[in-house]
Amino acid sequence: MILYGASGHGKVIHDILKSQDKGMEITYVDDADKGTSFYGCPLQKSQDIKVAEPLIIAIGNNVTRKKIAENYQNFSIAIHSSAVISPTVQMGEGTVIMANVSCNADTRIGRHVILNTSASIDHDCEIADFAHISPHASLAGNVSVGEGAHVGIGACVIQGMKIGKYAVVGAGSVIINDVPDFATVVGNPARIIKTENL
Numbered sequence: 001m002i003l004y005g006a007s008g009h010g011k012v013i014h015d016i017l018k019s020q021d022k023g024m025e026i027t028y029v030d031d032a033d034k035g036t037s038f039y040g041c042p043l044q045k046s047q048d049i050k051v052a053e054p055l056i057i058a059i060g061n062n063v064t065r066k067k068i069a070e071n072y073q074n075f076s077i078a079i080h081s082s083a084v085i086s087p088t089v090q091m092g093e094g095t096v097i098m099a100n101v102s103c104n105a106d107t108r109i110g111r112h113v114i115l116n117t118s119a120s121i122d123h124d125c126e127i128a129d130f131a132h133i134s135p136h137a138s139l140a141g142n143v144s145v146g147e148g149a150h151v152g153i154g155a156c157v158i159q160g161m162k163i164g165k166y167a168v169v170g171a172g173s174v175i176i177n178d179v180p181d182f183a184t185v186v187g188n189p190a191r192i193i194k195t196e197n198l
Contacts, residue, residue, distance in 0.1 A: 001076060002055040004046070004068055006030035006038040010058035012117075013096055014039055016078045028058075057094060057112060062130045062148040062166070065112050069094060069130075075112070083115075092129065110147070128165070137169075146181065 001017060003010045006028040017024055028038045029046050037043050049055070054076040057065045069075070075094035079085065083101040092111035097103070100118040107121055110129035115121065117135040125139050128147040133139065137155045145151065146165030157163065157175040167179045170186030179185050183195045 001026050002029055002049060002053050003027070003041075003058040004029045004049075004055055004072075005058035006032070006034050006043055007058070007060075009060045011039050012098060013056055013058045013078050014041070016080045016096070016098070019081055020078075027053075055094075056096060058096075060114065060132060062132055062150060066130045066148065069112050098135075104141075116153075122159075134171070149179075 001024055003013055003026060010028060014026055017026060026041045028041055028043045029049055030043060031046050034043060052074060054074050055072055056076050056078055057068050059065050077091065077095050079097040080099040082099045083097045085103045086105045088105050089103050089107045089109065091109045094112035095109055097115045098117040101115045103121040104123040106123055107125045109127045112130050113127050114132040116133060119133045120138040122139060122141040124141050125143045127145045130148045131145045132150045134151055134153040136153055137151045139157045140159035142160045143157050144162045146163055146167065148166040149163045151169045152171040152173060154172045155169045161175050162178040163169060164179050164181035164183060166182050168184040169175060169179065173186050173190040174188040176189045182197050183192045185192050
């Protein structure tokens with residue numbers, strides 16, 4: 001297995017994979033000058049990736065993750081054994097689900113999504129490609145999260161809300177209104193502090 005990204009996020013995904021298969025061989029890939037090993041595993045440059053090997057992009061930045069994903073095809077999924085995932089959840093390639101995540105009935109999760117530690121996703125939510133739901137964030141039922149959106153640590157989103165693409169929901173924010181595309185919102189209740197196209 002290849003983990004693209006030699007950082008803290010990559011360490012967490014490493015531990016998920018090893019908890020599922022102690023004998024799994026993991027190689028990190030990172031083009032920064034970080035030596036030849038990371039977290040007890042070999043470290044290579046991206047030019048050394050063998051196309052046939054399964055890969056997970058271990059980078060938290062949603063825009064960067066999307067750019068890297070455009071260059072590869074064989075992606076795997078990592079789900080921590082403590083996560084509680086309804087059998088009716090649909091999930092795309094490259095997605096990572098951390099420890100103690102709860103994801104309820106008929107939720108649809110896109111490609112290369114991060115559901116971080118102890119995130120709570122209720123029924124019928126839709127989380128688009130490259131989104132990141134941070135630790136302890138909570139989405140009530142029927143919430144829609146757009147491509148590349150980032151819901152910050154401990155944020156709460158009431159039922160039926162729409163979080164726009166590449167929007168940022170600040171840590172601890174309470175969402176009681178839809179969040180437009182590219183907006184950054186903070187506070188309780190959350191208010192827009194800036195809007196910025198990528």
